[in-house]
Amino acid sequence: MQDTVKVAVDAMGGDNAPLEIVKGAVEAVNEREELHLFLVGNKGKIEAELAKYQFRQEQIEIVSATEEISCDEAPVMAIRKKKDSSIVVALNLVKEGKADAFVSAGSSGAILVGGQLIIGRIKGIERPPLAPLIPTLKGVSLLIDCGANVDARPSHLVQFAQMGSIYMENILGISKPKVAIVNIGAEEAKGNALVKETYPLLKECQEINFIGSIEARDIPYGEADVIVSEAFVGNVILKLSEGLSSALVSAIKDGMMSTTRSKMGALLVKPALKETLKKFDATEYGGAPLLGLQGLVVKVHGSSKSKEVKNALIQCIQFKKQGINDKIKENIIKKKEETMN
Amino acid sequence: MQDTVKVAVDAMGGDNAPLEIVKGAVEAVNEREELHLFLVGNKGKIEAELAKYQFRQEQIEIVSATEEISCDEAPVMAIRKKKDSSIVVALNLVKEGKADAFVSAGSSGAILVGGQLIIGRIKGIERPPLAPLIPTLKGVSLLIDCGANVDARPSHLVQFAQMGSIYMENILGISKPKVAIVNIGAEEAKGNALVKETYPLLKECQEINFIGSIEARDIPYGEADVIVSEAFVGNVILKLSEGLSSALVSAIKDGMMSTTRSKMGALLVKPALKETLKKFDATEYGGAPLLGLQGLVVKVHGSSKSKEVKNALIQCIQFKKQGINDKIKENIIKKKEETMN
Numbered sequence: 128m129q130d131t132v133k134v135a136v137d138a139m140g141g142d143n144a145p146l147e148i149v150k151g152a153v154e155a156v157n158e159r160e161e162l163h164l165f166l167v168g169n170k171g172k173i174e175a176e177l178a179k180y181q182f183r184q185e186q187i188e189i190v191s192a193t194e195e196i197s198c199d200e201a202p203v204m205a206i207r208k209k210k211d212s213s214i215v216v217a218l219n220l221v222k223e224g225k226a227d228a229f230v231s232a233g234s235s236g237a238i239l240v241g242g243q244l245i246i247g248r249i250k251g252i253e254r255p256p257l258a259p260l261i262p263t264l265k266g267v268s269l270l271i272d273c274g275a276n277v278d279a280r281p282s283h284l285v286q287f288a289q290m291g292s293i294y295m296e297n298i299l300g301i302s303k304p305k306v307a308i309v310n311i312g313a314e315e316a317k318g319n320a321l322v323k324e325t326y327p328l329l330k331e332c333q334e335i336n337f338i339g340s341i342e343a344r345d346i347p348y349g350e351a352d353v354i355v356s357e358a359f360v361g362n363v364i365l366k367l368s369e370g371l372s373s374a375l376v377s378a379i380k381d382g383m384m385s386t387t388r389s390k391m392g393a394l395l396v397k398p399a400l401k402e403t404l405k406k407f408d409a410t411e412y413g414g415a416p417l418l419g420l421q422g423l424v425v426k427v428h429g430s431s432k433s434k435e436v437k438n439a440l441i442q443c444i445q446f447k448k449q450g451i452n453d454k455i456k457e458n459i460i461k462k463k464e465e466t467m468n
Numbered sequence: 469m470q471d472t473v474k475v476a477v478d479a480m481g482g483d484n485a486p487l488e489i490v491k492g493a494v495e496a497v498n499e500r501e502e503l504h505l506f507l508v509g510n511k512g513k514i515e516a517e518l519a520k521y522q523f524r525q526e527q528i529e530i531v532s533a534t535e536e537i538s539c540d541e542a543p544v545m546a547i548r549k550k551k552d553s554s555i556v557v558a559l560n561l562v563k564e565g566k567a568d569a570f571v572s573a574g575s576s577g578a579i580l581v582g583g584q585l586i587i588g589r590i591k592g593i594e595r596p597p598l599a600p601l602i603p604t605l606k607g608v609s610l611l612i613d614c615g616a617n618v619d620a621r622p623s624h625l626v627q628f629a630q631m632g633s634i635y636m637e638n639i640l641g642i643s644k645p646k647v648a649i650v651n652i653g654a655e656e657a658k659g660n661a662l663v664k665e666t667y668p669l670l671k672e673c674q675e676i677n678f679i680g681s682i683e684a685r686d687i688p689y690g691e692a693d694v695i696v697s698e699a700f701v702g703n704v705i706l707k708l709s710e711g712l713s714s715a716l717v718s719a720i721k722d723g724m725m726s727t728t729r730s731k732m733g734a735l736l737v738k739p740a741l742k743e744t745l746k747k748f749d750a751t752e753y754g755g756a757p758l759l760g761l762q763g764l765v766v767k768v769h770g771s772s773k774s775k776e777v778k779n780a781l782i783q784c785i786q787f788k789k790q791g792i793n794d795k796i797k798e799n800i801i802k803k804k805e806e807t808m809n
Contacts, residue, residue, distance in 0.1 A: 201657075264715050277652075277660040311618075311703040316542075319618040319700045343704040344711035359660045362652040363684040363701055364708060370685035371712050374605050375748065379720070382737075382744030389740035395733025396724050403723030407716065 130161045132444045135217035135226040136436075138168035139195045140233025141429050145169070148232065149176035151436025156186040159441055165190045165226055167217040192216040198429070202236035206244055214238065218245040221422040228423035228443040230414065232431045239275045242417050242424040249452060251460035252419035254279070256287045256358070257426060258294065259415035261368055262407045265349030269295050269304075272358045273365045273415065279357035281325040284308070285332060289459045290418045291353035292335045297449040298442070303336040304352035309360055310340035321357060329355070334458055372407055413438035416446065419455065423447070471502045473785045476558035476567040477777075479509035480536045481574025482770045486510070489573065490517035492777025497527040500782055506531045506567055508558040533557040539770070543577035547585055555579065559586040562763040569764035569784040571755060573772045580616045583758050583765040590793060592801035593760035595620070597628045597699070598767060599635065600756035602709055603748045606690030610636050610645075613699045614706045614756065620698035622666040625649070626673060630800045631759045632694035633676045638790040639783070640693075644677040648692035650701055651681035662698060670696070675799055713748055754779035757787070760796065764788070 136152055138145045145168060156162050160183075166173050167190045174189065194212040196205040209215060214233055218241045220226040229246075231238050239257065248255055257274030260267040271291040276283065288306050295304035308329060310318045315326055317340065329337045341351050343364065356364065383393040413435065414427035423446050427439045477493055479486045486509060497503050501524075507514050508531045515530065535553040537546040550556060555574055559582045561567040570587075572579050580598065589596055598615030601608040612632040617624065629647050636645035649670060651659045656667055658681065670678045682692050684705065697705065724734040754776065755768035764787050768780045 264719060309704065311616075311700055311707075322700075342711075343706075343708035346708060347712045347715035359652055359663075360701060360704055363650065363704060365684075366652075367684035367687060367705060367708055368712060370683075371688045371709060372716060374688035375713060375716055378605060378744050378748065379741065382740045385740050385743070389737045392733040392736025392738075392740075396730045396737060397733075399723045399726050399730035399733075400720065402726075403719050407719065 131163050132161055132228070132447045133163045133165070133226045134228045134230055134440055134443050135165045135167055135190070135220040136440070137213045137217050137229070137231035137233050138166040138173050139192070139213040140231040141427070141431055142232075143430070143432060144232065145172050145176050147431060147433045148436055149173060150180070151431075151433035152187060152440065153177070153180040153182045154433055154437040155440035156182050158437070159444060160186075161444060162186060162440060164188070164440070165217070165220055167192050167220070168195075168213040169193070190216060190220065196234055196237045198234040198236075200234065200237070202234065202240040205234070205237050206241045214241050215245065218242065221246050221424075226422075227447050228425060230425045230427060230436070230439050230443065232427045232429055232436070235426055236275060238424060238426050239417065242420050246420045246422045246424065249419050249421055249455060249460065251463060252455070253286060254283045255417050255419040256290065257415050257417050258287075258291060259365060260412040261346075261365065262412070263347055263349030267299070267412055268346065268349060268352055268354050270354045270356070270361055270365055271418070272356065273361040274358050274417065276358045279321065281321065281328055284321070284325045284355055284357065285328050286419070286459060288329055288332065288335050288337070288353060288355045290455055291355065293451060293454045293458060294416065294418065295352050297451055297454065298445050301352050305338045305350075306335045306353040306355060307338050307341035307351035309343065309346075309354060309356035309364070311342065313340050313342060315339070334462065376404060413442040416442075421452070423451075472504050473502055473569070473788045474504045474506070474567045475569045475571055475781055475784050476506045476508055476531070476561040477781070478554045478558050478570070478572035478574050479507040479514050480533070480554040481572040482768070482772055483573075484771070484773065485573065486513050486517050488772060488774045489777055490514060491521070492772075492774035493528060493781065494518070494521040494523045495774055495778040496781035497523050499778070500785060501527075502785060503527060503781060505529070505781070506558070506561055508533050508561070509536075509554040510534070531557060531561065537575050537578045539575040539577075541575065541578070543575065543581040546575070546578050547582045555582050556586065559583065562587050562765075567763075568788050569766060571766045571768060571777070571780050571784065573768045573770055573777070576767060577616060579765060579767050580758065583761050587761045587763045587765065590760050590762055590796060590801065592804060593796070594627060595624045596758050596760040597631065598756050598758050599632060600706060601753040602687075602706065603753070604688055604690030608640070608753055609687065609690060609693055609695050611695045611697070611702055611706055612759070613697065614702040615699050615758065617699045620662065622662065622669055625662070625666045625696055625698065626669050627760070627800060629670055629673065629676050629678070629694060629696045631796055632696065634792060634795045634799060635757065635759065636693045638792055638795065639786050642693050645693035646679045646691075647676045647694040647696060648679050648682035650684065650695060650697035650705070652683065654681050654683060656680070675803065717745060754783040757783075762793070764792075
């Protein structure tokens with residue numbers, strides 16, 4: 128079938144592997160006929176999980192990998208040594224063109240390092256950013272970069288802005304996505320050295336709709352579609368959003384259970400509250416793509432349940448259909464070469 | 469009176485000046501007899517506000533200042549040119565020893581620059597950090613630095629950790645406060661160049677109870693009492709916490725108003741919910757001190773109401789009584805000199 132999208136899935140990665148990974152894979156193929164999945168990992172364990180479900184057998188293939196990379200291992204060493212780990216075997220399927228994409232809930236470090244070492248960057252892309260969607264009052268924003276690229280340079284951030292724009296326009300269907308850089312004030316003169324150097328470059332950049340600085344306070348209000356920052360700050364934004372939302376929700380729930388009166392009220396507000404909190408639930412939005420590689424790599428949360436895995440797999444279809452990597456090559460790399468000539 | 473604590477108050481700073489500032493000042497003197505306040509600003513306006521209240525006249529003195537510094541002005545220029553602004557006049561009262569402390573809801577930049585240029589740093593302190601208390605599930609943590617000290621060096625962060633410890637131990641009464649550095653992973657090897665260089669220095673530091681890295685996700689759970697970071701990241705944490713809390717609360721309130729059933733429930737949960745959200749309300753915790761100056765400078769939120777102003781003024785009493793600056797001199801500067809000799 129011409130439209131088949133082949134995805135290598137790390138069946139052993141994450142807190143709930145292989146159970147939730149296999150379940151998510153089955154849910155995905157049952158929803159989308161064009162998916163073909165390679166479940167990579169311990170054959171016996173995967174078979175035992177698959178035996179629980181009904182699905183079209185031709186859509187799921189098991190690929191054996193006898194090793195696993197844990198989150199505690201040094202990524203570079205793990206990728207180099209564990210040639211038969213689920214991550215390395217799956218990444219090789221992408222490298223060899225047998226799969227279009229790789230999805231994993233495993234070690235972020237190993238996925239980032241493996242993506243670069245095994246699949247490799249698109250020629251001209253300086254660094255591949257990890258770009259999750261974060262919930263806002265208006266919908267979602269792309270936070271780019273939350274990966275392991277510490278101590279970034281201005282030219283990296285410009286490419287992040289360009290790739291983020293292409294992603295939001297083509298995957299989320301947002302026309303002229305608003306791009307902003309994370310800063311500690313709205314004025315152009317504010318910021319650290321990196322932001323001050325990057326700001327004028329983004330302003331000059333023709334291909335993006337740059338709206339200036341965004342203060343962290345405005346991020347949850349959805350003031351920008353693409354939020355550019357170096358990875359350390361991006362990681363802090365992502366993790367703090369997760370931690371604060373869950374802390375606040377648990378405090379509110381505890382508060383509601385504190386009196387008889389509020390307990391009665393809690394029963395009545397529960398359905399509406401659930402609906403609200405669902406919007407602020409990151410699992411709704413699939414995984415975070417690692418952009419700029421010669422193939423798609425999607426990192427899903429270590430604690431992912433089947434729903435997040437399924438959503439990440441379905442996201443891969445859109446990524447391939449829209450030819451995101453071709454657009455990155457055309458819009459960023461070609462233009463860069465033109466400017467240099 | 470020996471115990472008198474004299475505070476110069478910027479009556480013209482912030483969104484609600486002079487109304488809420490004067491109101492907060494009156495509330496503070498009515499609560500604490502040892503306070504003596506200088507309300508600095510437009511004499512006529514301050515008198516008009518004061519006329520609304522009952523208080524012991526000898527506790528409040530008006531000091532005239534004919535100029536104001538707005539938040540849009542370049543701080544260094546404003547401090548140098550506007551010699552008769554409420555900020556400059558008030559800071560001079562501290563410099564001349566007429567006041568122990570300065571409290572303002574005005575331009576952060578001007579307060580930070582003015583504090584350093586007019587009052588000056590304690591000898592040996594490299595940079596004065598702005599250190600607000602942020603609400604957590606366990607109480608509060610001190611987030612140090614959220615100021616304007618961008619592109620910090622490791623030695624700065626070590627002093628922040630030391631000053632923050634002294635503050636939490638003496639003002640909040642926390643014995644051996646847990647100190648952590650904001651990082652993107654728990655392992656010592658993780659982080660950007662600044663964190664990697666600072667980590668071993670904090671580990672060696674005898675005077676503090678260093679517990680290692682803290683991921684942003686764990687900050688709202690109160691895992692550390694003193695949270696060390698450079699100002700850019702600190703500012704992002706502070707602003708994102710504020711923005712996300714208010715966005716989430718407004719989404720929850722809207723959600724509760726969405727159906728008749730949930731509206732009824734909302735009435736019942738309201739009192740309990742209010743109590744919970746109060747704990748996550750930054751105004752409960754007074755202002756943010758600018759530590760390491762030869763006098764106390766406290767920045768309160770631009771949108772402060774009287775309650776925050778009052779709390780910040782009362783905080784100044786504790787600061788003086790505990791001799792925080794003497795402790796900073798003794799524990800940080802003396803030890804530093806000893807090590808160098």
